[in-house]
Amino acid sequence: MNLPITKRSTLYTLPFFMIMVLLLSSCGSDTTNQMSKDEQKQLTDIFETISAQHQQLMDKYAAHNDTLPPNIRHLSLQTQKMHRRMGTNHQRMMATHQQRKIHDQKMQMGHMRMHMENHRAGEWYQQMRDMYSQMQKLHQQYGQEELALMNKKMADHFKRMQDMVPGLNQPTDIPFSAQSKPSKLNGNRFYVRDCASCHGENGQGIEKVYPPVINSKWITAEKSIPIRIVLHGVRGEVEVQGKHYDGVMPSFKARLSGAEIAAILNFLRKKSDDNLSKITQQDVLTIDKKYSNRSHPWSPDELMTK
Ligand code: HEC
Structure with a gap:
C-alpha cells in the first residue's frame, strides 16, 4: 500500500491508541474500588x-x-x-x-x-x-x-x-451464599449481636432514640418490608407504637447472610405475633434480587407504597 505519510502514521497509532483506551478503562474500574x-x-x-x-x-x-x-x-x-x-x-x-x-x-x-x-x-x-x-x-x-x-x-x-471509601453510593452487588440448614440458625443470638445495641436486649427500643422492634407494624408487615429494612436501612421519620423517631437505620447487606436476616426477622415476628408467616432464606434472596439497584436507605413512605 502506498499511503501518504500522515495516513500511515494514523494506521500505526490506532492500535496503540486502542490499547491505551483499554488500559485506562481498566484503571477506571480499579479506582472505583481501590483507594x-x-x-x-x-x-x-x-x-x-x-x-x-x-x-x-x-x-x-x-x-x-x-x-x-x-x-x-x-x-x-x-x-x-x-x-x-x-x-x-x-x-x-x-x-x-x-x-x-x-x-x-x-x-x-x-x-x-x-x-x-x-x-x-x-x-x-x-x-x-x-x-x-x-x-x-x-x-x-x-x-x-x-x-x-x-x-x-x-x-x-x-x-x-x-x-x-470508594463505591459506597453504588448498589452492593454482593452475592449471598446460601446456607444448607437455614432454619437451624438462632435468630435470638444474631439479634443480640447485631441489633440489640440500638433496639435493646429485648427489642423494646431505647427511649427517645431507637424504636422498638417487638410489636412494631414494620416487623409484622408483609415480608418484603422488614427484609428491605434490614438489607438497605431506613431514613426519615418513622412512627412506632404512636411515637416518632428520626434517625438512620444502617444497612446490613454486606454484614449478614440471607439466612441470618431471615432468622433474626422470624425471631422478632414470632415474639410479636405467633401466627405470622415464616420468612425463608429464599424470600430474602428474591427480595434482594428484585431491588438489586438500591444503593441508599428506604424512606418510610417508599416502604409502604413500593
Ligand atoms: C445503629 C443503630 C441501629 C442498629 C444496629 C439497628 N437499627 Fe434498626 N433502626 C435504627 C433506627 C435509627 C431506626 C429508625 C429509622 C428512622 O428514623 O427512619 C431503625 C428502624 C428499624 C425498623 C423499623 C422501625 C421499627 O422499629 O420497627 C426495623 C424493623 C429495624 N430497625 C430492624 C432492625 C434489625 C432487625 C436490626 C439488626 C439486624 C437493626 N434494626 C439494627 C437503628 C438501628
Missing part, C-alpha cells in the same frame, strides 16, 4: 483521630457514670462495644487496600473482595455515625453542650470516612 496510597493515609489519619477522641469521650463517661441518664449510659456502653467491632472491620478493609495490585485472572476476585470489604466497613461507619448523632441529640436535650459537641465531632469524622 490510592494518599487516600489510604488520609483515612488512616481520620481513624486515628477517631480512636483518640473516642477514648477521651469514654473516659469522660466513666468519670460521670453515676450521674448519666440511663439511655445515655446504655448507649455509651454499646458505642464502646461497637467501636471495637467497627475497628476490626476497618482494619480488615485497609489490609485489603494495602495488598499489592492483584493481576490477571485474580483481578476480578480481588475487586469483588475489595468491594465487599468497602461496603462492610461503610455499613459500620454509618452505624457509628448514627449512634454518635443520637448521643449528640440526647445531650442537647439535657443541656450538656460540651458532650453534645464531642459526639457531633465523632459523627462528622465517620461521615468523612464514608465519603472517602
Whole structure:
C-alpha cells in the first residue's frame, strides 16, 4: 500500500491508541474500588483521630457514670462495644487496600473482595455515625453542650470516612451464599449481636432514640418490608407504637447472610405475633434480587407504597 505519510502514521497509532483506551478503562474500574496510597493515609489519619477522641469521650463517661441518664449510659456502653467491632472491620478493609495490585485472572476476585470489604466497613461507619448523632441529640436535650459537641465531632469524622471509601453510593452487588440448614440458625443470638445495641436486649427500643422492634407494624408487615429494612436501612421519620423517631437505620447487606436476616426477622415476628408467616432464606434472596439497584436507605413512605 502506498499511503501518504500522515495516513500511515494514523494506521500505526490506532492500535496503540486502542490499547491505551483499554488500559485506562481498566484503571477506571480499579479506582472505583481501590483507594490510592494518599487516600489510604488520609483515612488512616481520620481513624486515628477517631480512636483518640473516642477514648477521651469514654473516659469522660466513666468519670460521670453515676450521674448519666440511663439511655445515655446504655448507649455509651454499646458505642464502646461497637467501636471495637467497627475497628476490626476497618482494619480488615485497609489490609485489603494495602495488598499489592492483584493481576490477571485474580483481578476480578480481588475487586469483588475489595468491594465487599468497602461496603462492610461503610455499613459500620454509618452505624457509628448514627449512634454518635443520637448521643449528640440526647445531650442537647439535657443541656450538656460540651458532650453534645464531642459526639457531633465523632459523627462528622465517620461521615468523612464514608465519603472517602470508594463505591459506597453504588448498589452492593454482593452475592449471598446460601446456607444448607437455614432454619437451624438462632435468630435470638444474631439479634443480640447485631441489633440489640440500638433496639435493646429485648427489642423494646431505647427511649427517645431507637424504636422498638417487638410489636412494631414494620416487623409484622408483609415480608418484603422488614427484609428491605434490614438489607438497605431506613431514613426519615418513622412512627412506632404512636411515637416518632428520626434517625438512620444502617444497612446490613454486606454484614449478614440471607439466612441470618431471615432468622433474626422470624425471631422478632414470632415474639410479636405467633401466627405470622415464616420468612425463608429464599424470600430474602428474591427480595434482594428484585431491588438489586438500591444503593441508599428506604424512606418510610417508599416502604409502604413500593
Ligand atoms: C445503629 C443503630 C441501629 C442498629 C444496629 C439497628 N437499627 Fe434498626 N433502626 C435504627 C433506627 C435509627 C431506626 C429508625 C429509622 C428512622 O428514623 O427512619 C431503625 C428502624 C428499624 C425498623 C423499623 C422501625 C421499627 O422499629 O420497627 C426495623 C424493623 C429495624 N430497625 C430492624 C432492625 C434489625 C432487625 C436490626 C439488626 C439486624 C437493626 N434494626 C439494627 C437503628 C438501628
